[in-house]
Amino acid sequence: MRLSVSLGLWQDRPADEAVRTAQIADEQGYAEVWVGEMATYDAFALATAIGMRTRRVGLTVGPLAVTVRDPMMIAMGAASVAGLTGRPVHVALGTSSPVVVEEWHGRSRAGASTALREAVQALRPLLDGDKSDFSGDQVSCTGYRLRLPAPRCGLTVAAFGPAAVGAAALADRMVLNLLTPASAARLITDLRLLNPATRVAAWVVAAVDPDAAAIEQVRRGVLPYLAAPGYGEMFAEAGFADLVAYARTRPHPRDLLPAIPDDLLESVALIGDSVEIMDRLDAYAEAGVDEVALVPVSTDTDPYGETTLKALAEGSSG
Known part of the structure; x- marks a missing residue:
């Protein structure tokens, strides 16, 4: 079971804890940190800061809402982080929630499932350094090519319903959030029928002792x-x-x-405790999950989730 780290961005904790959590993940040998976007930092800005304050850890930026950010913005952002930090950078896409998309951004979520599938198709050539030439029902981008070196990064899709699983089948990786192993197994079965090669990650909140x-x-x-x-x-x-x-x-x-x-x-x-958690990780592995992205709990007694990340580091295969 491959273990990575996803920043919790807990609303009741100081926002700048995210950078230190990423540093701890880097120090403990985790291969990747997922940099999401909530109500504080811009995801690409935070990923750049982490890349400049760590030694080796790779970065996945997102999930980014496909009805808020267009393919050119996402490709440029990924290339910017990769170019400024010298790190491998991957991109995760999702549809986000009505609160974020409709209320915070004032955008419509109409056609979000179509936009998710089309964003994967539109982004692939951009991230490979090719000129874009895509026009779909919800997403289009024509004529642009990255001037920065192409990140040639992997694409991940956050999935829950059938349409999102279908979009994930076009991507390199599907990520699941807050699911029981039994529910994860059903979605993975659906994915495997569409594309056996797409890897599966699961974000799982973690707290040791x-x-x-x-x-x-x-x-x-x-x-x-x-x-x-x-x-x-x-x-x-x-x-x-x-x-x-x-x-x-x-x-x-x-x-x-x-x-x-x-x-x-x-x-x-x-x-x-660590033994109980390793048993739970086995349940996700048996469900077909290839990678668990630990979302470490952060409290006054364990700021940054340091205790959890250190205790589980031995389970990371890098």
Whole structure:
């Protein structure tokens, strides 16, 4: 099982912890750091800062919302990070959430599934240094060629539903987020029918020997997914149907949060001692996951997730 590190970008933690977490990942020998984009840093700017403050770790930027960033912007951003840092840089794409796309950016998510598939097709030649010549229903880019050296990077697609899995089949890697091993196995089966060669990664929140603050951070991270389409059904299948039904009545978060049991957290996160976590990693491997991107919990007693990353570093095959 290959282990990488995905920056948590926790809302209740200082934003600049992300750079130190990436440095620890680099020091501990993890081969790759995933640099997402939430409400703080621009992903390409953060990836550049990390590349300049680490020695060897590779970078995956994203997932980037395909209805917000166009292929030229993404290709230029990836080439910029690679050129400025001298590191291998990969790109991850996704559709993001209605809050981010429609409310924060004021863009439409209409046709997002089509845009995801088309973005993969449009980006491939750009990232290889070829002139773009793509015109689809939602995405187009014609006439542009990178002036910087082409990053020739891999493309990853964040997937959950059938359309996104179909887009991932056109990419080098599919990434899954907050899934039970059983749910991951079903999506991977669907992917393998389309393209057996596409690798699979899973982002999984991790906390070794967690204290109460770490468990609470995981609980807050899971809360928004309980009522979400697809995720709610997954949690119901895992034995938490009553909680999902309650979540879909839209209670105040202060009432829903304490109702989330620890065993629900354990169904989608790596929580416990090192031995327990390695057993959980085996479950993801048996589901067909090639790589787990650890999302380390960060608290006052374990800032940057350092304890977790050091404890699990031996499981990384680089």
